[in-house]
Amino acid sequence: MTMNKTISILLLTLIATSALAATGEETYNTTCANCHAKGLAGAPQTGDKKAWGKLIKEGQVELTADGYGGVRAMPAKGGRAELTVAEFAGAVVFMANKAGANWQEADDTMLKKINARIEKRAQAKK
Numbered sequence: 316m317t318m319n320k321t322i323s324i325l326l327l328t329l330i331a332t333s334a335l336a337a338t339g340e341e342t343y344n345t346t347c348a349n350c351h352a353k354g355l356a357g358a359p360q361t362g363d364k365k366a367w368g369k370l371i372k373e374g375q376v377e378l379t380a381d382g383y384g385g386v387r388a389m390p391a392k393g394g395r396a397e398l399t400v401a402e403f404a405g406a407v408v409f410m411a412n413k414a415g416a417n418w419q420e421a422d423d424t425m426l427k428k429i430n431a432r433i434e435k436r437a438q439a440k441k
């Protein structure tokens with residue numbers, strides 16, 4: 316394979332990956348920051364270690380699933396119906412880490428657990 320071909324394939328892969336899913340930071344900026352940047356309506360403010368400390372203790376699976384389903388003034392999926400669980404999870408990681416956590420992007424195993432909990436919560440609400 317020529318060098319040029321290798322490089323174009325690499326570039327295409329990069330473009331394809333970034334088009335597929337927004338990063339946690341991107342999702343945060345486009346969706347979550349509206350409320351969480353300033354702590355609107357009682358939202359735990361980004362970087363507020365006290366407010367997030369309690370939430371971080373709930374654990375990544377629980378916190379992500381609960382937030383995705385909506386909690387009181389927090390709208391389900393941050394108010395964006397098309398947001399995937401993986402995208403939402405990335406934004407939660409971004410905010411938790413801004414408040415001192417050291418969470419990793421949810422992998423497939425964790426996403427399965429998050430999905431199971433979202434499903435359980437939805438059943439309980441019915």
Ligand code: HEC
Binds near residue numbers: 342348349358381393
């Ligand atoms: C319309 C405003 C609004 C938007 C947009 C929003 N949030 Fe929230 N969020 C809130 C409020 C208000 C709370 C506090 C809810 C409470 O405890 O009463 C909250 C709480 C949370 C919690 C804590 C849930 C818990 O278990 O207590 C998480 C996690 C969260 N938001 C994540 C996100 C993410 C990720 C996004 C973006 C994808 C987002 N939020 C977008 C308003 C918002």
